[in-house]
Amino acid sequence: MNNYLDKAISLAQMVEGQTGLNPPVGAVIVKNGRIIGMGAHLKQGERHAEIQAIDMAGPEQVVGATIYVSLEPCSHFGKTPPCAKRIIDTGISHVVYAARDITLPATGHQMMERAGVKVTYRPHPVAEQLYASFFKSKQLERPIVTVKVSASLDGKQATDHFESQWITNPSVKEDVFKLRHEHDAIITGSGTLKYDNPSLTVRLEEGRHPVRVILTRSGQIDWKSNMFHDGYGPIIIYTENHSLQSTCSNVEVVCLDNCNVDSVLKDLYLKGFGRVLVEAGPKVTSQFLSSKLITHFILYLAPKLIGGQGLNQFYQTESVFKLSDTHQFEIVETSLIDTNVKILMKRK
Amino acid sequence: MNNYLDKAISLAQMVEGQTGLNPPVGAVIVKNGRIIGMGAHLKQGERHAEIQAIDMAGPEQVVGATIYVSLEPCSHFGKTPPCAKRIIDTGISHVVYAARDITLPATGHQMMERAGVKVTYRPHPVAEQLYASFFKSKQLERPIVTVKVSASLDGKQATDHFESQWITNPSVKEDVFKLRHEHDAIITGSGTLKYDNPSLTVRLEEGRHPVRVILTRSGQIDWKSNMFHDGYGPIIIYTENHSLQSTCSNVEVVCLDNCNVDSVLKDLYLKGFGRVLVEAGPKVTSQFLSSKLITHFILYLAPKLIGGQGLNQFYQTESVFKLSDTHQFEIVETSLIDTNVKILMKRK
Numbered sequence: 001m002n003n004y005l006d007k008a009i010s011l012a013q014m015v016e017g018q019t020g021l022n023p024p025v026g027a028v029i030v031k032n033g034r035i036i037g038m039g040a041h042l043k044q045g046e047r048h049a050e051i052q053a054i055d056m057a058g059p060e061q062v063v064g065a066t067i068y069v070s071l072e073p074c075s076h077f078g079k080t081p082p083c084a085k086r087i088i089d090t091g092i093s094h095v096v097y098a099a100r101d102i103t104l105p106a107t108g109h110q111m112m113e114r115a116g117v118k119v120t121y122r123p124h125p126v127a128e129q130l131y132a133s134f135f136k137s138k139q140l141e142r143p144i145v146t147v148k149v150s151a152s153l154d155g156k157q158a159t160d161h162f163e164s165q166w167i168t169n170p171s172v173k174e175d176v177f178k179l180r181h182e183h184d185a186i187i188t189g190s191g192t193l194k195y196d197n198p199s200l201t202v203r204l205e206e207g208r209h210p211v212r213v214i215l216t217r218s219g220q221i222d223w224k225s226n227m228f229h230d231g232y233g234p235i236i237i238y239t240e241n242h243s244l245q246s247t248c249s250n251v252e253v254v255c256l257d258n259c260n261v262d263s264v265l266k267d268l269y270l271k272g273f274g275r276v277l278v279e280a281g282p283k284v285t286s287q288f289l290s291s292k293l294i295t296h297f298i299l300y301l302a303p304k305l306i307g308g309q310g311l312n313q314f315y316q317t318e319s320v321f322k323l324s325d326t327h328q329f330e331i332v333e334t335s336l337i338d339t340n341v342k343i344l345m346k347r348k
Numbered sequence: 349m350n351n352y353l354d355k356a357i358s359l360a361q362m363v364e365g366q367t368g369l370n371p372p373v374g375a376v377i378v379k380n381g382r383i384i385g386m387g388a389h390l391k392q393g394e395r396h397a398e399i400q401a402i403d404m405a406g407p408e409q410v411v412g413a414t415i416y417v418s419l420e421p422c423s424h425f426g427k428t429p430p431c432a433k434r435i436i437d438t439g440i441s442h443v444v445y446a447a448r449d450i451t452l453p454a455t456g457h458q459m460m461e462r463a464g465v466k467v468t469y470r471p472h473p474v475a476e477q478l479y480a481s482f483f484k485s486k487q488l489e490r491p492i493v494t495v496k497v498s499a500s501l502d503g504k505q506a507t508d509h510f511e512s513q514w515i516t517n518p519s520v521k522e523d524v525f526k527l528r529h530e531h532d533a534i535i536t537g538s539g540t541l542k543y544d545n546p547s548l549t550v551r552l553e554e555g556r557h558p559v560r561v562i563l564t565r566s567g568q569i570d571w572k573s574n575m576f577h578d579g580y581g582p583i584i585i586y587t588e589n590h591s592l593q594s595t596c597s598n599v600e601v602v603c604l605d606n607c608n609v610d611s612v613l614k615d616l617y618l619k620g621f622g623r624v625l626v627e628a629g630p631k632v633t634s635q636f637l638s639s640k641l642i643t644h645f646i647l648y649l650a651p652k653l654i655g656g657q658g659l660n661q662f663y664q665t666e667s668v669f670k671l672s673d674t675h676q677f678e679i680v681e682t683s684l685i686d687t688n689v690k691i692l693m694k695r696k
Binding site for chain 1 (some may be wrong): 358383385391414527550554556
């Protein structure tokens with residue numbers, strides 16, 4: 001029954017967004033048609049899913065059991081010993097996994113098979129989807145990047161008078177809180193800080209507030225903005241202005257020679273951010289949407305027409321491209337959020 | 349975020365059908381917006397979900413955390429000490445649960461609240477649905493009973509010549525395997541044994557074979573039937589015939605004065621069976637469908653018309669009832685299984 005592999009993948013999905021630079025992984029151990037252990041990787045540096053599940057089942061029970069894992073067990077010594085070795089040592093007789101870890105040179109599959117454990121790779125579309133962006137991120141050494149835009153039907157984030165509250169409905173706001181909760185950091189621009197003065201927090205029960213990241217090449221920052229005084233954790237400012245100094249203890253200023261998308265993402269990855277969300281005005285949004293480094297694009301559309309000259313169209317570029325050279329996305333899912341439409345896309 | 353409660357309920361659903369007379373329960377422990385422990389009750393007599401999750405999180409982490417549980421934590425000493433006490437002792441500061449355990453006199457809610465723990469009862473429709481039949485079962489001391497019927501559009505399980513293989517399609521068969529896996533026992537009649545000679549096993553990877561139960565008032569049993577020789581675990585025969593003796597080591601014969609639905613279910617509950625599935629011919633099926641003790645009715649309909657005189661109509665009664673006195677069901681869900689329809693109903 002494929003059922004157990006589905007369950008392992010569900011466990012992985014439950015911890016998506018809380019595993020830093022590690023992938024979310026779930027594991028279920030089965031013996032005599034009964035689940036005897038379950039686990040998920042809860043935090044970077046802590047026990048892996050397989051180990052959690054083995055610990056729950058106990059050393060006697062696991063002998064001869066089958067473990068279903070959302071991702072191929074690791075075979076390398078990282079912050080924890082390799083899961084493949086632990087699986088071999090416990091006497092688990094069969095390993096079924098749903099996705100190959102293409103980022104590692106040596107594979108757990110081979111290691112376990114050589115030790116006499118039966119190993120089955122059973123590709124699963126949900127797991128493939130779950131890990132695709134993670135693998136890309138790890139190979140590029142850049143975080144998984146989701147760009148979020150709320151706009152009118154005519155592609156505007158605000159009127160020409162910068163009125164933007166609220167284009168979309170309250171249910172979209174709730175959905176955005178969940179989205180923020182699943183990311184380690186939110187990137188915005190100094191323009192959004194100036195015009196919207198947002199908090200970019202997660203107003204949900206036990207929501208986790210991502211670190212807030214502000215991009216300002218020139219270094220023009222309004223230190224009176226709410227964000228600097230609301231007490232919701234650290235803030236990082238990226239700038240090209242060498243004289244910009246932080247005036248608050250929770251604010252780190254990082255000066256880069258070129259404060260472009262790639263160098264910001266590279267630095268964030270080195271700092272340990274695995275998933276970042278871009279919620280910004282047209283300028284920063286357009287920079288990210290133009291970049292091949294973004295992984296997902298979420299567009300919330302309100303059934304309104306804003307009109308005007310389009311000062312706040314969410315996508316603006318200096319160059320004019322041929323139609324065949326325009327950026328393409330693949331629609332993963334569309335859903336109705338109350339009266340608005342949510343379109344989840346991935347970069348083609 | 350209600351999200352965590354949903355996750356606790358998902359964990360409970362993963363172990364549905366493997367917890368005997370105990371309810372399936374899931375638990376998730378959260379601290380600083382991050383899951384730090386997960387658990388599910390895996391087997392009657394073993395650790396409860398809350399304890400599994402606490403053990404995963406560890407004694408230091410749980411202090412000040414919130415635990416989300418699909419069912420109110422218990423406050424009584426059963427085969428394990430009360431979870432409410434363990435929660436108090438560990439220093440968890442907030443408990444959120446989705447369903448009240450109406451079968452217990454004392455409540456964990458009160459016990460924990462008196463000890464200074466914040467306790468929130470947050471009713472959840474999925475959890476209510478999950479536990480409704482469990483509570484009924486526990487109060488009546490009878491198992492949760494699902495009757496499964498595969499029939500033609502004109503309500504027949506077989507032609508008048510007893511031809512029944514196969515009315516429904518192969519995908520239905522697969523679905524029935526999953527259904528069997530989620531039950532502790534399958535009840536059938538001696539007629540089905542005679543005409544179909546079924547194995548009633550679970551042909552799925554790591555499927556769990558339920559105990560097979562045969563009803564035969566007269567005690568007429570064909571000992572050559574496949575079931576007695578396939579090696580798939582124990583069989584129980586209920587009869588009113590005092591001279592019926594088992595000829596196989598894996599077969600237990602239980603003689604009852606009145607081998608009716610109620611007395612059979614009562615005995616099965618005492619033996620520890622929490623969920624039973626009825627898969628039988630018209631006679632046994634009709635007896636169960638007439639009984640108020642059944643909880644669910646699953647009807648697989650093939651788009652065929654069988655005709656004939658209706659010797660094998662799945663529901664037949666001796667009495668003729670007024671239309672207003674006929675048995676009513678509530679449709680919970682309909683789905684398409686390949687070319688067939690599956691209708692899941694509960695007893696009104």
